[in-house]
Structure formats: structure tokens, C-alpha cells
Amino acid sequence: MATFRTVRNKAAEVCPLDVLGLELRGFLVHSMLCDESEPRTDVSDRTDLAVTHMCPPIVSGRFRCDVVSHLPITERERRKIQRFVDRFRKEMEANAKQQEMLPSEPRYLIHPERLQPRADNPLWSFSCVGFVVSAYRNGGITILANQRPLKTLADLKLLYPDRAADLDDPLKRAEFLPEGGESWPVALVGYLFNAFHRDDAEVRSIPFQAQVGDEYFPSRRQMTNDK
Structure with a gap:
């Protein structure tokens, strides 16, 4: 089992780049x-671990976690994934002052999961999932397929309740969803963990094709399809 939950009374093993x-x-x-x-x-559900993540911006710190996905990787893959993480972490640190001069704080990106540098932001932007899948892709492992269920604005307000008010604001929504439109194939966090919850060989060879219900872990795919 490549994905598991951390619990209070049972220690688990967590590896670098999990x-x-x-x-x-x-x-x-x-x-x-x-x-x-x-x-x-x-590691339990109370253990603080060293992490790097897209906050935004890309930062390193210490967090506890509820779910862990582990895929055995080769030393070559590990170096390539780590190189990606180090590159963007150092880029963010080197441009910290430039970021401070931007007219607004870096805003969370919902879709697409990554954006190239542009006039209003000189650095690459990622969603939290985008940062993870891009790092693994740099190691030669494609985790998620590009085809995903479309989510409407109403769906996103339910999926991101802490951002619902901002999603109602057209200007802020344009920062979350810079490509515009009325529905989006968002790379949701649940897709990532369900993608790893397969045989290792399948994770490596077949990008995960998300379906409705996979936004949860464990997946509620069958439950949703039966309605």
C-alpha cells in the first residue's frame, strides 16, 4: 500500500521526498x-516533519501530516527530484526582495497547476499539487493524466471553503484561475494521493486518470457513481 494515514498511537516510516x-x-x-x-x-499524526511546499511562495518549514504517499525511487530519480526542489527553493530565496516589490502578495494558483514567469510575477507559479507533480516529472515519473473532471465555480467554492469569498471576487478569482472560463480540470490534492495508492509499477507506467470521487482519500468514486 503506497498511501497511508498517520495515526496517534502507531509510528510509521516516512522517507525523503515522500x-x-x-x-x-x-x-x-x-x-x-x-x-x-x-x-x-x-512518525505519527502529531510529528512535525521538514517539508518543502508551495504555500505560496515555495517555502521550507515543518508540518505534521495526515496522509503519506511513498513510491520507492532510484538514486538517479531521487537526485533529479531533489534538483528540482532545490532549484525553485533557491530561486525563491534569491528573488525574495524582488517579490517584496510586487504590488500584491503571491496568490494561490488553483488552475493551471503551473505558470511560467510573466510581467506581474518574475517567478514560476505552481499550485501545491503542481509543485509535487512537476518535481516527480523532473525525475521521469508522470503521476497525473491531463484529463480530469471539470469543476465549476460552485464546485470550487465547496472544495476550497476558506477561499470561497475570494472566488466570488472577479479580480481575485482571475488570480486563482488566470485562464478564465466557466469550468476547469483542476488537479486536486486527493487525486495525487489516490494516484500513489496503486501498485508501484502502475504508478510508474500509467498516469492516474482521475474521476469524480477521487478528490477524497480513500476515493469515493464508486459511492459517487452509484448515485
């Missing part, structure tokens, strides 16, 4: 990469 998830009200809301230098065998 994918970590935070849950809020039964829904996975944030993904991070484990930035520990060595495997930890003492």
Missing part, C-alpha cells in the same frame, strides 16, 4: 514534499 497531505473537515487540502535528510520511523 508526498505528505493535510486534511481539513475530511477533505485533503494541501500537499507537500518531505524534506527530511534521512527516513523517519517515528
Whole structure:
């Protein structure tokens, strides 16, 4: 089993570059990469781990986690994934003063999951999922397929309750969803953890094709399809 929940009374092993998830009200809301230098065998749902994640901006810190995904990776893959993480972390640190001069704080990106530098932001932008899947893609592992269920604005307000008011504001919504439109194939955090919850060979060879219900972990795909 490549994805598991952390629990209070049973220690689990978490390895460098494992994918970590935070849950809020039964829904996975944030993904991070484990930035520990060595495997930890003492991890519970209260253990703070070293992580790097798209906050925004890309930052390193310490967080607990509710869900962990682990895929055994080769040393070559590990170096490539780590190189990606280090590159963007150092880029963010080197441009900290330039970021401070921007007219507004970096705003969370919902879709697309990554954006190239542009006039109003000189750095790459990622969603939290976009940062993780891009790092693994740099290691030669494609986690998610591009075809995903479309989410409307009403869907997104339910999926991102802490951002519902901002999504109602056209200017702020344009920052979350810079491509415009009325529905979007958003890369949701739950898709990421369900993608890893497969045989290792399948994770490596077949990008995960998300369906309705996969926004939760464990997936509620069958439950949703039966309605």
C-alpha cells in the first residue's frame, strides 16, 4: 500500500521526498514534499516533519501530516527530484526582495497547476499539487493524466471553503484561475494521493486518470457513481 494515514498511537516510516497531505473537515487540502535528510520511523499524526511546499511562495518549514504517499525511487530519480526542489527553493530565496516589490502578495494558483514567469510575477507559479507533480516529472515519473473532471465555480467554492469569498471576487478569482472560463480540470490534492495508492509499477507506467470521487482519500468514486 503506497498511501497511508498517520495515526496517534502507531509510528510509521516516512522517507525523503515522500508526498505528505493535510486534511481539513475530511477533505485533503494541501500537499507537500518531505524534506527530511534521512527516513523517519517515528512518525505519527502529531510529528512535525521538514517539508518543502508551495504555500505560496515555495517555502521550507515543518508540518505534521495526515496522509503519506511513498513510491520507492532510484538514486538517479531521487537526485533529479531533489534538483528540482532545490532549484525553485533557491530561486525563491534569491528573488525574495524582488517579490517584496510586487504590488500584491503571491496568490494561490488553483488552475493551471503551473505558470511560467510573466510581467506581474518574475517567478514560476505552481499550485501545491503542481509543485509535487512537476518535481516527480523532473525525475521521469508522470503521476497525473491531463484529463480530469471539470469543476465549476460552485464546485470550487465547496472544495476550497476558506477561499470561497475570494472566488466570488472577479479580480481575485482571475488570480486563482488566470485562464478564465466557466469550468476547469483542476488537479486536486486527493487525486495525487489516490494516484500513489496503486501498485508501484502502475504508478510508474500509467498516469492516474482521475474521476469524480477521487478528490477524497480513500476515493469515493464508486459511492459517487452509484448515485
